[in-house]
Amino acid sequence: MRLAVISDIHGNSLALAAVLADIRAEGADAIVCLGDNVSGPLDPAGAAEMLMGLGCVAVAGNHDRWIFGDTPDLIDRFAVSRLSPAHQLWLSGLPATQVLDGEVFLCHGTPTSDEMPWLDNFYTGRRTELPDEATVAAHADGLDFPVLLCGHTHIARCVRLKDGRLIVNPGAVGLQVIIGSPDARYALLDRREGQWSVSLRTVPYDHAGAADQAARNGFAQWRDVLMHGWDGPEGLF
């Protein structure tokens, strides 16, 4: 069994197309998606169309939820202005958590919050820290699945708890913030003889084209981050 895990696309259809091509080349039995699908000043409708076409098991991210809330931020408002009613219906129907085949648990942030980071603290400047082991393990309490998936922080990381469960953040498809590389990220998980292993992948794509889209849509700070993979002091949201 090979599972491809994508997350945090943020409306970057160029990055998503490159990742899906890489998944096809590598071969996967299924794809799952961990949310923050369209909020970004790039191509929200294109990303929504591609994701809907996958028909994959998926959960909502905080931005997917905020789009329909009382206080969407600038990026969410841009995204929703580009989405069709069908895109919005699909997005609003995504659940907060899902389980695939009784083995793989999906959430965006932690199992109980789409805004809390699980395997990282939020980054300050160019640094982020793995929380202590007890904090990481506490979020997995009561979740009797061999694989637990999360996204949200845009930082690819894989942790194996003492009891053998894997927690995997595939990183972001569409927006690198403190990686220092513009390449798209996702994860391939393989189950062989009952044992799960993880490959964290990087995929080069037309990041200059994505940066151009952001600039044309009036978001210069996104252009810079998409070019280099480093968030500046102005922030993005």
Ligand SMILES: [Fe+2]
């Ligand atoms: Fe998020």
